[in-house]
Every structure is written in C-alpha cells, then in structure tokens.
Amino acid sequence: MKILVTVTEVAEADDEFEIDGLSIDERYLTYDLNEWDNYAVEEAVQIGEEHDDVEVVTATVGPERAEETIRQALAKGADRAVRVWDDQLADATMIDAATKARLLAAVAEEEDPDLVLAGVQSNDVAFGATGVALAAELGFEWAAVVNQLDLDRDAGVANVHRELEGGVEELTEVELPAVLTIQTGINEPRYASLRGIRQAQSKPLDVHAPADLGVELGESTLSLTSLEEPETESNVTLFEGSAEETASELAEFLKEQGVGA
Amino acid sequence: MSDVLAVTEHRRGELRDVSHELITAGRQLADATGGDLHLAVISGNVEEYAEKLDRRGVTEIHTVDYGEEFNHDVYVQAIEALYDAIGPQYVIAPNTVNGLDYAPAVAQRLDLPLVTDAVDVRVDDGLSVTREFYAGKTEGDVDVAGEGALVTIRPGEWPGAEGVGDAVVDAFDIEVDEGAVRSTVTGYQEVGAGDVDISEADVLVSVGRGIEEEENIALIEELADAMGATVSSSRPIVDNGWLPQDRQVGQSGKKVTPDVYIAIGISGAVQHVAGMKGSDTIIAINNDPSAPIFDIADYGIVDDLFDVVPALTEEFGG
Numbered sequence: 001m002k003i004l005v006t007v008t009e010v011a012e013a014d015d016e017f018e019i020d021g022l023s024i025d026e027r028y029l030t031y032d033l034n035e036w037d038n039y040a041v042e043e044a045v046q047i048g049e050e051h052d053d054v055e056v057v058t059a060t061v062g063p064e065r066a067e068e069t070i071r072q073a074l075a076k077g078a079d080r081a082v083r084v085w086d087d088q089l090a091d092a093t094m095i096d097a098a099t100k101a102r103l104l105a106a107v108a109e110e111e112d113p114d115l116v117l118a119g120v121q122s123n124d125v126a127f128g129a130t131g132v133a134l135a136a137e138l139g140f141e142w143a144a145v146v147n148q149l150d151l152d153r154d155a156g157v158a159n160v161h162r163e164l165e166g167g168v169e170e171l172t173e174v175e176l177p178a179v180l181t182i183q184t185g186i187n188e189p190r191y192a193s194l195r196g197i198r199q200a201q202s203k204p205l206d207v208h209a210p211a212d213l214g215v216e217l218g219e220s221t222l223s224l225t226s227l228e229e230p231e232t233e234s235n236v237t238l239f240e241g242s243a244e245e246t247a248s249e250l251a252e253f254l255k256e257q258g259v260g261a
Numbered sequence: 262m263s264d265v266l267a268v269t270e271h272r273r274g275e276l277r278d279v280s281h282e283l284i285t286a287g288r289q290l291a292d293a294t295g296g297d298l299h300l301a302v303i304s305g306n307v308e309e310y311a312e313k314l315d316r317r318g319v320t321e322i323h324t325v326d327y328g329e330e331f332n333h334d335v336y337v338q339a340i341e342a343l344y345d346a347i348g349p350q351y352v353i354a355p356n357t358v359n360g361l362d363y364a365p366a367v368a369q370r371l372d373l374p375l376v377t378d379a380v381d382v383r384v385d386d387g388l389s390v391t392r393e394f395y396a397g398k399t400e401g402d403v404d405v406a407g408e409g410a411l412v413t414i415r416p417g418e419w420p421g422a423e424g425v426g427d428a429v430v431d432a433f434d435i436e437v438d439e440g441a442v443r444s445t446v447t448g449y450q451e452v453g454a455g456d457v458d459i460s461e462a463d464v465l466v467s468v469g470r471g472i473e474e475e476e477n478i479a480l481i482e483e484l485a486d487a488m489g490a491t492v493s494s495s496r497p498i499v500d501n502g503w504l505p506q507d508r509q510v511g512q513s514g515k516k517v518t519p520d521v522y523i524a525i526g527i528s529g530a531v532q533h534v535a536g537m538k539g540s541d542t543i544i545a546i547n548n549d550p551s552a553p554i555f556d557i558a559d560y561g562i563v564d565d566l567f568d569v570v571p572a573l574t575e576e577f578g579g
C-alpha cells in the first residue's frame with residue numbers, strides 16, 4: 001500500500017515586518033513545515049507502523065529552500081520525497097490551487113497511491129482547497145477536514161470523522177482511493193529523533209520540472225495585485241508601560257467592570 | 262452571461278446563517294455585472310428552505326430535492342447541472358467546512374478559477390477578490406483572468422439579506438449518477454460535554470499557543486482563580502491535550518459571549534474570532550503588535566505574557 005502526503009512549507013511573518021511589493025520582505029519571513037501537513041505526515045507514518053507493507057511518499061510543489069521542510073517530513077518517518085518546481089512557478093505572484101492540484105496529480109499518477117493525505121489548509125495562503133482539487137483532478141473520492149481516520153483496507157474504505165462547525169462531527173465512509181484533508185489534533189505529531197534526522201539525509205528526494213511530468217502550465221488565472229497590512233477598524237486602547245504598570249491599569253479597569261469582586 | 266449563482270447551506274434541518282450572507286454577497290456581484298441572482302438549495306427540506314431564502318434581491322431559487330443531508334458528490338453533480346442550465350458568470354459558495362468540501366471539486370470540473378475565503382469582491386475590468394494572507398497579518402487583492410469564477414465567501418463578512426422577496430421557485434430535476442456517489446454519511450456525533458460550560462461564564466481567561474508549554478497553563482489557572490473567572494483556550498491548546506475539548510473557543514469549538522474575554526497569547530485567527538467576537542469587552546495580551554486579535558480587541562497590552570500575567574494575578578490578590 002502506498003500513501004502520498006502533500007507537504008508544503010509555509011512562510012510566517014515576524015512580529016514586525018515590511019511589505020516589499022507583493023510579498024513580505026524576505027528578511028521578516030521564516031519558513032516551516034505547514035502545521036496541518038505535520039499532522040498528515042504523522043497519520044501516514046502511523047499507518048505505516050501498523051502495517052508492514054506501507055510506503056509513505058511526500059510530494060511538494062516548491063523551491064529548493066523547501067527541501068529543509070521536506071527533510072523534516074522524512075526525518076519523521078516518510079520514506080521518499082518528490083519535489084516539483086521550475087522558473088515559471090518561481091515567477092508567479094500566486095500559484096492557484098488548480099495548478100498545484102495538476103502538478104500534484106501528475107506526481108500521484110506516477111506513484112499510484114491508494115491514499116493521499118493533504119492538510120486542511122496551508123497557514124500562509126490558506127486556500128483550504130488543494131486537497132479536494134487534487135481529488136477531482138485524479139478522479140479520486142475525498143473528504144475534507146478529517147479529524148479521525150480508520151482504514152478498512154479489506155473493504156477498501158476509509159471511515160472518517162469530518163469536523164464540522166460548532167462541535168459537530170460527521171461520520172462518513174469514503175471509498176478508496178481517496179484524498180483526505182487532515183485537521184490538526186487528529187494525532188500527536190512526533191518530534192524527529194536524532195536518528196531520524198540523520199537517516200533523512202540519505203532518503204531519496206527526486207526533483208522534477210513540470211515538463212518532466214508532462215504538465216504544461218498555461219498562464220495563471222489568478223494574480224496578486226496588491227498586498228498591505230489591513231487598515232484596521234480597530235479602536236483598541238493599549239495600556240502602556242512596564243508589565244507592572246500595564247497589569248495594574250488593566251486590573252483597575254477590570255475591577256471597575258466588577259471582575260474579581 | 263452575467264448572472265450569479267449562490268449555493269446555500271443547511272445542516273440537520275436548519276438553514277445556516279451564511280446562506281443569507283450569500284444573498285447579500287451575491288446581490289453585490291449581480292449588481293456589478295447587471296445580472297440576476299440565482300440560489301441553489303440542495304437536499305433536505307428544500308421547500309421550507311426556499312421559502313426562508315426568499316429575501317429581497319433574489320431572482321430565482323432552484324431546489325434540488327435529493328437526499329436529506331449534505332453529500333459532496335450530490336452537490337458537485339447538482340451544481341454542475343445548474344451551472345449548465347443557468348449559465349451564470351460567477352458561482353459563490355460559503356467558505357465553510359462543507360463549502361470547502363465541494364467548491365474546489367466543482368471549480369476543477371467546470372474549469373473555473375477558484376478564489377476562497379473572500380472578504381470582499383469587486384468587478385471592474387474583471388473580478389477582483391480581497392482576501393487575507395500570512396495568517397491574517399496582510400490583506401491582498403487577487404485578480405481573476407477570464408470570464409467566470411467560483412468564489413467562496415467568509416462567513417460573517419456580509420450582513421444577512423433582509424426583506425421579503427418575490428423570487429420564482431424552480432423545482433430542478435437532476436438525474437443523480439449514483440455510481441459517482443462514493444461516500445456515505447453514516448451519522449453525526451457531538452463533542453462530549455465536560456464539567457464546565459464556558460459559554461455560561463461571565464468572564465473568560467483564554468489561553469493560546471503563546472503559553473508555550475503545558476506546565477505554564479498553571480499561570481493562567483492561577484489568574485482565573487484570582488479573578489473568579491473561567492479558563493478557555495484556542496485550538497492548539499486542545500490539540501496538544503493540555504485542556505479538554507470543551508474549553509475550545511472558535512469555529513469548531515464553542516461560541517462564547519462573556520462580559521469580558523481576555524485572550525492571552527492568542528493570535529486571533531478567523532476561526533478563533535468566529536467563536537468570541539460577540540463578547541462585550543475583549544482584552545488581548547500579546548507581544549506581537551501585528552497580531553490580528555488587536556483588530557477586534559477593545560483593550561490591549563503589547564507585552565510578554567510571562568511578565569504581565571503574574572503581575573495581573575498579583576493585582577487580584579493571587
């Protein structure tokens with residue numbers, strides 16, 4: 001059995017940052033494994049630990065820098081990785097979910113997985129769309145926002161809980177092959193062991209251009225045309241001073257409201 | 262081709278609020294294109310829903326009477342069929358858990374550009390959608406090339422449509438291809454209730470990932486004790502198992518409306534804010550001045566919680 005996990009690196013902005021054109025200035029960005037993908041990798045690795053015939057492969061659309069993130073996934077137990085990138089992708093102001101889905105589908109077609117796990121959303125662009133778009137592209141069944149997963153391999157189904165709003169979960173039976181988008185909290189992601197980190201360095205990480213996979217990218221249908229800090233409608237009153245001073249001012253205010261009385 | 266099709270949402274016998282917000286957003290788009298606003302009502306008690314959705318500005322309501330509850334395979338087929346029949350320029354759907362379970366598949370099948378989680382939409386030369394980037398720290402405009410698009414709209418951003426309308430209701434027949442329905446909803450489950458109901462509390466001291474470690478939760482409990490308040494949290498605290506699930510505030514947790522909500526080390530992600538923005542007074546303690554929580558807070562302290570929280574506990578005699 002093969003499980004493909006889509007893994008993306010996300011950019012996080014520092015507390016203080018500057019916008020440079022259509023992006024946050026590189027100096028104020030740090031990159032990390034997307035939180036949701038961390039749970040997806042863990043889920044796949046745990047399935048691999050339960051059965052001895054499971055191969056876990058990660059797929060990433062991203063620049064060379066993303067290999068650091070990919071190695072994190074390998075260190076946590078994924079077996080191999082595939083990365084897709086080229087100059088045209090690098091030049092885009094924004095890579096829409098459909099394009100990512102086409103590229104990831106091309107990888108999936110080569111790998112022929114039984115199950116694909118994606119994250120619910122990537123924390124920086126937060127389209128929340130790539131997993132389901134990928135399923136449609138592949139003609140796989142799918143389920144979005146899964147916070148519990150039981151595979152019934154004999155029956156060829158995944159029994160999942162989909163986390164809806166307001167503390168309600170939907171229980172759904174999904175035919176395999178399927179793409180599931182994984183929600184945080186579904187498991188307890190491990191920290192990579194030193195041994196895992198060492199082993200990750202020698203695990204295969206193949207790099208392809210879209211053309212190698214037979215994908216010809218057209219003009220992007222989406223383009224980012226502006227980026228700014230939102231003008232807040234905020235009328236927050238900030239307490240200023242040392243921690244003792246601000247705590248005392250806040251306490252005074254709260255006591256006026258009847259708190260702690 | 263200037264019409265707008267909005268796909269409404271219901272769950273377990275109830276229309277969801279976002280359906281009325283979709284009418285407002287849909288009307289805004291239809292006014293810009295000079296077209297009509299069509300609603301799709303798929304599965305469940307469609308006639309009752311159609312009646313409730315007949316608000317000012319709606320031209321036509323298409324009901325698809327098939328199945329009881331949401332099933333994405335049915336939704337995908339129904340929306341495709343409606344799209345072919347109506348030929349709208351734009352399709353809009355809610356940016357909800359279920360919306361995101363069908364919209365990307367519909368966009369893929371209809372070859373429509375997809376923009377999710379819109380907070381504003383504009384039509385000038387073409388469609389331009391405003392949405393957030395970098396975890397709510399920035400906002401940008403996304404221009405969509407070409408004629409049509411599918412846009413999911415963020416719940417709570419548009420007011421719900423009001424007024425009684427005079428929409429035509431069209432019972433829309435589709436042949437559902439059962440073979441293509443490859444997932445089955447077998448039931449629902451509610452998150453178990455614990456010993457404390459945070460939605461009943463007058464004062465909530467809410468802790469987020471800024472607390473860093475499980476041991477540090479004690480700092481928050483001491484503060485809450487000293488103030489006579491109840492402890493709640495953002496999602497990562499519950500995901501980590503540091504507090505039970507019934508303490509989670511937000512989209513997938515509880516909706517709370519206390520007199521005072523103190524957010525400590527919580528960034529203010531949209532899914533968190535969805536659960537607490539109705540609080541009377543919101544206070545944020547966060548060392549990141551650009552954290553979105555300050556956009557909705559009434560009072561704030563930009564500082565390290567590990568300095569402020571113990572000092573505050575002391576002020577309350579803790």
Ligand SMILES: Cc1cc2nc3c(=O)[nH]c(=O)nc-3n(C[C@H](O)[C@H](O)[C@H](O)COP(=O)(O)OP(=O)(O)OC[C@H]3O[C@@H](n4cnc5c(N)ncnc54)[C@H](O)[C@@H]3O)c2cc1C
Binds near residue numbers: 498533564566
């Ligand atoms: C479908 C879906 C449903 C979701 N449902 C929910 C939900 O119900 N509830 C919910 O909360 N989230 C929910 N989320 C998750 C949400 O998107 C965010 O990931 C989450 O709210 C972030 O929690 P946080 O603010 O505690 O953590 P972070 O976003 O990591 O923020 C931590 C904050 O702490 C601050 N901080 C760090 N150190 C300190 C310090 N020493 N002193 C002061 N401040 C400090 C940081 O500046 C930062 O602002 C959902 C997501 C999805 C996709």
Ligand SMILES: Nc1ncnc2c1ncn2[C@@H]1O[C@H](COP(=O)(O)O)[C@@H](O)[C@H]1O
Binds near residue numbers: 121
């Ligand atoms: N560039 C990418 N490469 C690989 N997987 C991705 C990429 N972007 C998104 N994904 C996957 O799709 C999920 C949802 O991302 P998004 O639709 O961008 O919010 C992520 O959690 C990843 O699993």
